[in-house]
Amino acid sequence: MNRVKVLYVDDNPDLGRLYRVVINGQKGMECVGCLEAADHLISEVERTRPDVVLIDLTMPGRDPLDAIRELARSFPDTRAIVFSGLDDAATVDRAVEAGAWGYVSKSREIHDVVDAIRRVSSGEVSLS
16 A cells, blocks of 8 residues: 655644644555745645645745645645644635645644544545
């Protein structure tokens, strides 16, 4: 069975450590890296070849929506899921327009994030 490879992008290192453990603890999933900004997203995707990028929207450095747009153009087989505390309809719409396949509010449970990763990696859109 192929493992779903996930790259986690969030400026909160505690969440990065937590989600690395959560993702690696799932059957058929592997966290291939954690970034604290979107500045080097494309080079890290090129290096690690993740299936899914789980990315926050509020970080210093490069605008994550711009990074998602470039990701969608350059690596169409790598799907972005926005994982953010911003969960208003306009923000979700901007993320989808940028190329995100999924959107999960940080107020949701961990199992909702894992479910979104599974759904998006199998080609479904997941907006929760």
